[in-house]
Amino acid sequence: AQRVTQPEKLLSVFKGAPVELKCNYSYSGSPELFWYVQYSRQRLQLLLRHISRESIKGFTADLNKGETSFHLKKPFAQEEDSAMYYCAPNRPLNAGGTSYGKLTFGQGTILTVHP
C-alpha cells in the first residue's frame, strides 16, 4: 500500500539551530512531493514542492529516491517557523493521465522553535 510517514509528531529546537523534519514514502514510480505548513490560526498552505527545487523561507527539501525520503531542512530555525508541517506525495501518473492532485498527507510534525 502507498504510504507516507513522518516519524516525529513533535520536534523542538532552539532559535538558530538547524532543523530537519523527516518524511519517508513508499510509492512505486516517481511521485511528486510537497510540504504543506499550517501556522497558528492560519489555513494550511503550500510551503514547497520538490519539482521546483527552490528554497522557501530558508527551507529546502531534497528528494532521495534511493531512501524514498523527502526531508525538510533549514540551517537556522526562527521562532516564526513554529507550525504544523505535513509531507504530501502526489501519486505518480503515466503520461497522458490527469493529475487530480489527490494528495496523501503524512501524520504531521509540530515544530516548536524556542527563543
Added chain:
Amino acid sequence: DVKVTQSSRYLVKRTGEKVFLECVQDMDHENMFWYRQDPGLGLRLIYFSYDVKMKEKGDIPEGYSVSREKKERFSLILESASTNQTSMYLCASSSPRFASGRQPIVAGELFFGEGSRLTVL
C-alpha cells in the same frame, strides 16, 4: 486573491443529526476535496470531486456523502452524525495539470479553507 470559504467555523451537533458542511471557491477550480484533520492522524481524504456532479471516494468515506451541483460549491453531508465524527474538516480546491509525453507532471497546488470544527455530542 485566492479564496476557499467554509460556511461554518464551529458547529455543535447531537448524535443522529444531519450535518451539512459547505465550501465555496472563487478560483474556477475543477477539483475540490474534503479532508478531516485529527491529531496524530494527519489529514485523511474523505471525498473529492473533479467536475460538477462527479465524485470519488477518498480513504475514509464511510458515514459521509458529498454533493457538487455547481462548480464553485462542494458540500459534505453527515447523514447521521456520530461522536467519532467530531473533528476538524478542511475543504480544498485545485486545478489539474495534464501530462503529455515525457513532460513532468505538475500537480495543482491545493488551496485550503479555514476549516470547520465539528463537535458531535
